[in-house]
Structure formats: structure tokens, C-alpha cells
Amino acid sequence: MKIKRRTVQFQPNTRNLFFHILTRCNLRCRHCYINPEQHGKQILDERILARWLAVFADNHQIPKSPNNTNVIFLGGEPTLSPALPHGIKEARRLGYASITVDTNGYLFNDILDRVSPEDLDYFSFSLDGSHPEVNDFIRGEGVFDICTFGIRRAVEKGFGVSLIFTASRMNIHDLVNMPQLLTDLGVKRFFIQVIGIRGKPARKGETSLQLSREEWEAVVPEVAGKAAEKGVHVTYPKVFLMPDEPFSCAGLVADNYFVFPNGRVYTCPLCEDYPIHSMEIVDGVLRERPPIRECDLFSLQIPVLNKILHPGNISYDSDGRPISRIACCMLKEEVLPVER
Numbered sequence: 536m537k538i539k540r541r542t543v544q545f546q547p548n549t550r551n552l553f554f555h556i557l558t559r560c561n562l563r564c565r566h567c568y569i570n571p572e573q574h575g576k577q578i579l580d581e582r583i584l585a586r587w588l589a590v591f592a593d594n595h596q597i598p599k600s601p602n603n604t605n606v607i608f609l610g611g612e613p614t615l616s617p618a619l620p621h622g623i624k625e626a627r628r629l630g631y632a633s634i635t636v637d638t639n640g641y642l643f644n645d646i647l648d649r650v651s652p653e654d655l656d657y658f659s660f661s662l663d664g665s666h667p668e669v670n671d672f673i674r675g676e677g678v679f680d681i682c683t684f685g686i687r688r689a690v691e692k693g694f695g696v697s698l699i700f701t702a703s704r705m706n707i708h709d710l711v712n713m714p715q716l717l718t719d720l721g722v723k724r725f726f727i728q729v730i731g732i733r734g735k736p737a738r739k740g741e742t743s744l745q746l747s748r749e750e751w752e753a754v755v756p757e758v759a760g761k762a763a764e765k766g767v768h769v770t771y772p773k774v775f776l777m778p779d780e781p782f783s784c785a786g787l788v789a790d791n792y793f794v795f796p797n798g799r800v801y802t803c804p805l806c807e808d809y810p811i812h813s814m815e816i817v818d819g820v821l822r823e824r825p826p827i828r829e830c831d832l833f834s835l836q837i838p839v840l841n842k843i844l845h846p847g848n849i850s851y852d853s854d855g856r857p858i859s860r861i862a863c864c865m866l867k868e869e870v871l872p873v874e875r
């Protein structure tokens with residue numbers, strides 16, 4: 536099958552709501568970015584889910600309409616929340632353009648029986664290896680079998696299914712095996728993420744998990760091409776810029792909201808380990824916060840922002856300059872199958 540590659544530029548007319556509805560999780564993955572001390576330990580109930588979804592669909596508070604807003608329900612593990620089916624249906628009722636649930640594959644609370652394929656666009660399963668030895672070293676014993684069982688059930692029931700692989704030094708050697716697994720599972724959308732040294736890896740000082748430019752570029756574009764040749768739509772972060780490629784900060788030009796159960800609203804995921812969120816939801820109302828906020832730092836650009844907040848994310852030379860030009864973490868590459 537022929538394939539097409541393209542950089543996905545930030546879409547000024549699209550809003551993305553990354554809605555963390557709880558931080559609780561049944562797993563303890565080595566690379567988890569969730570930080571309950573910063574993000575809260577509440578489990579949002581049906582009433583709050585509906586209210587907060589309305590906030591981001593409400594064109595009086597933010598001048599945009601819901602039909603160009605995508606919502607991604609996240610956790611922790613979002614299916615641990617009994618309120619999730621209500622949240623999904625409410626997002627549909629409000630007219631959200633697309634609805635995705637990111638899950639570790641345990642699919643709690645009979646979620647596949649409580650919503651239908653018409654209620655949401657995708658269940659997006661996190662799997663970090665093509666077999667248990669690789670995946671379970673990162674995500675926990677027995678997780679591979681449970682997650683792949685969940686994927687098969689979701690595909691059988693007719694749900695849209697995608698798979699997320701977080702690449703690091705723990706599993707980059709195994710990425711080459713993922714296209715065949717995607718085919719075996721019947722998955723048609725594949726997201727490759729790069730590990731961020733934030734959350735748990737930052738607290739533990741595990742900077743050696745981060746991939747170098749050479750390690751990333753030697754594997755990821757080629758594997759993405761192989762998956763696309765098998766009919767899979769692949770998305771991965773650009774990570775590194777060529778000398779002539781312009782830098783663009785999503786915090787300045789895109790419309791992304793990373794919402795947490797304690798009401799914090801960030802516009803940049805790099806900033807989520809610190810109380811520098813741009814906005815907060817108080818009594819169901821979205822409010823700007825006073826400086827210093829993350830948005831006051833965006834003009835510093837990514838290498839400086841990383842050095843201040845997460846120095847383990849990027850390699851610097853002896854003069855303190857980044858060795859490679861770094862893209863905004865929200866800038867993506869796509870590799871698409873093209874029907875002849």
C-alpha cells in the first residue's frame with residue numbers, strides 16, 4: 536500500500552480538551568506523568584463532568600463552538616470512574632466533534648456494555664510492547680494479556696480502537712514488532728509517543744530513559760511507514776527540527792486545555808508538575824490566574840522551558856545549549872495509507 540507523510544500544523548480552528556477525570560489508577564507504570572499532589576485526588580462525579588464539559592463547549596466563555604472541539608477522557612484510568620459513561624454521552628449531546636477515551640485496557644465498570652460505538656469515536660489503548668516481557672516490565676505483570684484481550688473485545692463490538700505506544704530506552708528495540716501486532720489485533724490507528732521526563736520519571740531522576748535524536752530517528756519514521764503500509768494511520772511527535780524548520784509553540788498558537796480533577800487548567804503539558812497553570816475552574820466557572828503562569832513563560836521557547844522545568848528531557852552541550860533543535864511536544868507527524 537502507498538503511504539503519505541505530512542507534518543500536522545497547529546489548527547487554529549480546532550480545540551482539544553484533555554480531560555483528566557480522576558488521577559486514581561490500578562497500575563503503577565514506570566513512566567507515568569500523573570502527579571496527584573499537583574493534579575488532585577478527586578473523582579469527578581456526573582454533575583461536575585457535565586458542567587465542565589459545558590464550560591469548554593460554551594461559546595460565551597471561550598469564543599468557539601463545540602463542533603470543532605475534541606475531548607479526550609483521561610486519568611489515571613478513566614474507566615475506574617462510574618461517571619464516565621455519563622460524561623461520554625453528555626459530550627455527544629453537547630456536540631463535541633470527536634470523543635476518545637484513553638485506557639490502560641482494564642475497561643472497568645463494564646464500560647464496553649454501558650456505551651455503544653455510536654457514543655464515542657475511539658477507545659485508545661496504552662500498550663508499550665509487542666509481547667509481555669517488554670510491556671509488563673514497564674506497565675506491570677499480566678497487563679499485556681489483559682490489555683490485548685480488551686482490545687480484541689472492543690474491536691469485536693465495533694468500537695473505534697487505537698493504540699498508544701510510549702517509546703523510551705525500555706522498549707524502542709521492540710517498536711519494529713508493533714505493525715504486525717496492530718494487524719493481528721485489527722487496530723487501524725497507532726500513536727507513538729516519546730517518553731517525557733516529568734511526573735514519576737522526573738521525581739525518580741530517570742533521565743536515562745529518554746531517547747537521543749539518533750535513537751529516535753533510526754527507528755520511529757521507518758516503523759511508522761511499515762505500519763502505514765499495512766493500512767494503519769500513524770501519528771508521532773516531531774520531537775526534532777531540521778535547521779530550516781520554523782519553531783512554533785502550541786501554547787501560543789493552538790487551543791489545547793489540559794484539565795485536572797482539582798480544577799487546574801494548563802495549556803502546556805510540560806508545565807503540569809508545577810502550580811503555574813494558566814486557568815482554573817472554580818465553582819464551575821473558568822478563570823484566568825494571575826502571573827506567574829505557564830503562558831508567561833512560552834516566549835522563552837521549548838529548550839529554555841525544558842531546562843527550567845524538566846532538564847532531563849533534552850541533551851545540552853557543555854555551554855548549556857541544546858544539542859538538537861527541539862519541536863514543541865504538541866507538533867505531530869502523520870503517516871497515512873493511501874488507497875490506490
Ligand code: SF4
Nearest residue numbers: 560562564567611639
Ligand atoms: S495506566 Fe496511565 S495513569 Fe495508570 S499508572 Fe500507567 S501511565 Fe499512569
